[in-house]
Amino acid sequence: MNVIIDNFDLFFQGFLKTLGIGLICMVGSLILGTIIAAFRVSPVAPLRAVGTLYVNLIRNCPLTVVLFLIAFGLPTIGINQSYYFFGCSALIIYTASFVCEALRSGINAIPAGQAEAARAIGLGFTQNLRHVILPQAFRTAIPPTGSVIIAMFKNSAVLGVFGVSGDLLGNAIILTGSRGFDPVPVYLGIGFFFLMITIPAGLVLGYLERKAVILR
Amino acid sequence: MKTSTFRSAPARRSAKVAAVLAVGVLALTACGGGSDSDSGGDDPAVNTEATFEAGTTMAKIQEAGVLKLGTKFDQPGFGEKGLSGDPKGFDVEIAKIIASGMGIGADKIEYTESPSAVRETLIIDGDVDLVAATYTINDERKERISFAGPYYVAGQQIMTRSDDTAITGPDSFKSDASLKVCSVAGSTPADNIGSYLANKNQLVTFDVYSKCADALKNNQVDAVTTDNVILLGLVGKSNGAFKVVGDTFTEEPYGIGITKGDVEFCNYIVDTLKKASEDGSYEKAWTSTAGAVEGAVVPELPTADACA
Numbered sequence: 194m195n196v197i198i199d200n201f202d203l204f205f206q207g208f209l210k211t212l213g214i215g216l217i218c219m220v221g222s223l224i225l226g227t228i229i230a231a232f233r234v235s236p237v238a239p240l241r242a243v244g245t246l247y248v249n250l251i252r253n254c255p256l257t258v259v260l261f262l263i264a265f266g267l268p269t270i271g272i273n274q275s276y277y278f279f280g281c282s283a284l285i286i287y288t289a290s291f292v293c294e295a296l297r298s299g300i301n302a303i304p305a306g307q308a309e310a311a312r313a314i315g316l317g318f319t320q321n322l323r324h325v326i327l328p329q330a331f332r333t334a335i336p337p338t339g340s341v342i343i344a345m346f347k348n349s350a351v352l353g354v355f356g357v358s359g360d361l362l363g364n365a366i367i368l369t370g371s372r373g374f375d376p377v378p379v380y381l382g383i384g385f386f387f388l389m390i391t392i393p394a395g396l397v398l399g400y401l402e403r404k405a406v407i408l409r
Numbered sequence: 410m411k412t413s414t415f416r417s418a419p420a421r422r423s424a425k426v427a428a429v430l431a432v433g434v435l436a437l438t439a440c441g442g443g444s445d446s447d448s449g450g451d452d453p454a455v456n457t458e459a460t461f462e463a464g465t466t467m468a469k470i471q472e473a474g475v476l477k478l479g480t481k482f483d484q485p486g487f488g489e490k491g492l493s494g495d496p497k498g499f500d501v502e503i504a505k506i507i508a509s510g511m512g513i514g515a516d517k518i519e520y521t522e523s524p525s526a527v528r529e530t531l532i533i534d535g536d537v538d539l540v541a542a543t544y545t546i547n548d549e550r551k552e553r554i555s556f557a558g559p560y561y562v563a564g565q566q567i568m569t570r571s572d573d574t575a576i577t578g579p580d581s582f583k584s585d586a587s588l589k590v591c592s593v594a595g596s597t598p599a600d601n602i603g604s605y606l607a608n609k610n611q612l613v614t615f616d617v618y619s620k621c622a623d624a625l626k627n628n629q630v631d632a633v634t635t636d637n638v639i640l641l642g643l644v645g646k647s648n649g650a651f652k653v654v655g656d657t658f659t660e661e662p663y664g665i666g667i668t669k670g671d672v673e674f675c676n677y678i679v680d681t682l683k684k685a686s687e688d689g690s691y692e693k694a695w696t697s698t699a700g701a702v703e704g705a706v707v708p709e710l711p712t713a714d715a716c717a
Contacts, residue, residue, distance in 0.1 A: 265620075268627030276613055276629070354594060354616040356624065359609060363594055370525040370595020373550040 196374045197382040203368065207361035208386045214281060214360065215346040215390060221285035222345060223338075226292025227327070233293060234300055234326075236318055244293070252290040256348055259287045260355050276356025284349060291341040299334030300326055332405040339398035343391050350387075361386055452515035453505055453690050459512050466667075466674040467511050470538055476508040479523035479537035479666070483617055485642035486699035487543050496520055499638075500541040500663075502694030503560055503682070507539070507665070510681040525595055529553045532666050539678075540666035543636065545597045546714070555671060556664030557678035559711045560691075563636035564657025565598045568643060570625060571652045576632050578655030579605040589613050591621035591630040598635040601659050618643065626650060636661050638699050645702040662711065675716035686710035 197204060232244030251259065263286075264279040303326055311325040331338075353363035365383045369376040461467040470476055480500050481488035490496040495518070505515045523531055523542045531537045532554045543563070546556045567590075569576045575585065579602065582588050586607035592599035594614035606612060613630050615621055621633045622643050633640065637657055644651045667674050685691040691710055700707055 264629075265623055265627070268624075268629050273628055354614070356591075356613045356615060356620075356629070358594065358612050358614045363614060366526060366595035367600065368595075369527075371597045371600040373529060373547065373553065375553065376526060376530060 196368065196378050197385075200368060203364045204361070204382055204386055206359060207364040207383075208389065210357075210359050211346075211349060211361040211386075212390055214277075214284070214349045214352060214357070217281055218284045218288060218345055218349065219342050221281065222288035222292050222342075225285055225289035226296060226338075229289055229293040230296040230300065231322055233297055234322075248290045248293055251287055252294070254287075256283070256287050256351055259283050260351060264355055276352075280352040280355050280357045284345065284352065288341060288345040288348070291344075292338055295337035295341050296327075296330060296334045298337060299330035299332070302333045303329050335398065335402050335405060339395070339401075343394055343398075346390050346394065347387065453509040453685075455509045455512055455514045457512050459510060461511075461677075462673075465677075466538070466671055467677050470513065471511050474513070475517045475519050476504070476511070476513045476539075477519045477521065477537045478504045478508075479521045479528060479531045479540035479542060480504065481524070481542045482520075482522040483619075484543055484639065485646070486638055486702065488541070490520075490522075497698065499561070499695060499699040500543065502698055503665070503691075504539065504541045506685045506690055506694065507678055507681050510677070510684075525593070528666055532668060535668075538667075539674075542666075543639070544664055544666050545661045546664040547597070550666075551669075553669060554666050555669045555675060555717065556714065557667055557675040557716065558664035558682070558713055559662035560665065560682050561663045561708055562711050563638055563661040563663060565601055565634060565659040565661065566637040566640055566653050566657050567655050568625070568633045568640045568651050568653050569631065571650055573631065576654055579634070579658050582611055582632075583607050586611065588632065589630040590632045590634055591615065591624050592634050593618055593621070596635065597661060598659075602634050605658075622647070622651070638702075638705065641702045641705055642699070662714075664714075670717075672716045679713040679716065682710060682713070 229244050229247055232240045233248070235241055235244070260280065260283040263283040264276060267274070267279065307325055307329065308321060311321045316324065349360070350362040353360045353366065357363065361383050365379050368374045368379045459467075459471065461471060478501075480496055480498075482490040482496055484498065484500075487498040488496045488500045489498055495501070501520075504518065508515070508518055521531060521537050523537070523540050525542075528540050528542060528544060529550060532540055539557075544550075544556070545563075546559055550556070567576060567579060575581065576588065582590060582602075582605050584607075589611050590602060590606070591613045592602060594616060599612065599614055602612060603609070613621075613624065615624070618633070618635060618639060621630070624630045625633050626647075633643070633651075637653070640653050644653060665678050667678070682691065685694070686709075692707055695707055699705065
């Protein structure tokens with residue numbers, strides 16, 4: 194167990210990096226996911242088609258495939274960015290498809306009468322979504338979206354072997370690889386620091402859920 | 410009528426299962442035959458006369474009749490496994506020399522993939538008898554396992570694109586912080602290059618060197634660093650797109666990983682390698698594998714460390 198105490202700085206730096214990646218990707222995937230969800234429920238058929246295609250393509254691909262295509266595909270057509278940028282983009286694009294479906298489940302849970310009433314008082318599609326549908330949809334969608342976001346924090350570990358160095362898993366590989374430490378305590382430590390991210394995330398989620406219930 | 414359909418369904422299914430099994434068995438035997446034929450011929454002569462003191466690791470391996478070898482499956486020139494057959498490379502050849510001295514033929518070696526992160530664990534858990542996997546001898550590793558050797562001393566070097574003139578050696582990274590260098594996560598070279606960098610973000614890590622080579626080709630990184638022989642392998646595959654620059658700036662003695670404190674086994678390996686160096690089979694192992702690329706120099710067998 195000394196390996197965790199002796200290398201606390203390495204673990205803590207990894208923790209901050211993983212947390213940073215997670216927060217950026219959380220914001221990004223919530224925004225992109227909401228846009229795609231709006232596409233999927235849009236009255237405009239081509240937009241619906243784009244949304245459906247996006248979800249069915251991205252959600253059904255393994256994350257490493259999406260990562261690979263972005264990190265190694267884009268440079269071959271001349272787009273060069275940092276692997277941090279590529280990695281976060283891939284994670285956002287991937288997670289957004291799940292966020293979209295979680296939100297859509299929230300939207301579908303809202304009685305059709307709500308949208309009809311909004312239309313009846315003259316709200317357009319965007320206003321309808323913005324003021325009537327989405328505020329209620331987010332409420333119902335909190336638990337599934339939360340699960341998606343927590344899964345995303347864990348998925349971010351894959352970036353460690355895709356050119357992003359210094360995250361939790363990347364540092365674990367350094368400790369067990371070149372430094373030759375026993376993997377079991379190292380990965381117990383990595384598990385602990387991941388829980389330090391995901392358990393508070395779960396608590397925040399529970400808080401949001403309770404708050405939303407009161408609002409209703 | 411109904412009952413007969415019900416009865417015949419399982420019968421038909423079992424016939425299908427039997428057919429699938431038969432095809433599977435055929436495929437397996439075909440594979441076995443193939444790997445036998447392509448590994449024969451050049452392997453070291455097996456010493457069937459060897460006798461060892463009872464209770465030693467050598468005696469146990471001899472009695473078992475198989476050598477459980479841990480090696481890399483993705484390291485060109487040292488241990489690389491293609492789509493079929495056994496892994497090939499300098500590490501594998503060295504292990505064959507060690508095995509032949511115990512009366513174990515090349516066809517009696519059981520290969521286990523040993524990525525860098527799990528090599529010590531494989532030895533400690535007894536999943537392998539020895540590990541020959543571009544395994545750098547260092548003190549941290551010696552706390553958990555023992556090394557026999559070194560059998561080869563590699564050195565870290567820098568590889569760039571052929572048209573690159575900005576990088577002349579590891580010191581170039583300190584003077585220009587925009588330069589990026591790629592290596593494999595958790596490897597000794599990735600650790601070593603750290604002290605030559607102006608900031609940590611210059612280091613890009615992947616799980617395998619082939620991705621580093623791809624990143625170099627795509628201008629995502631400006632250099633790849635690892636042991637010289639691995640770089641030579643990548644240069645050889647690049648059709649002139651890459652070159653190696655500067656001198657080696659570290660010494661990476663490769664050793665055979667064995668159970669901690671197994672002095673007898675260690676001495677046996679050291680003696681066997683010394684004999685192999687004298688009778689030319691060490692050189693043959695090199696020239697037929699890692700030494701086959703252009704620019705590789707035939708190494709002298711380094712003086713072995715004392716067994717402990």
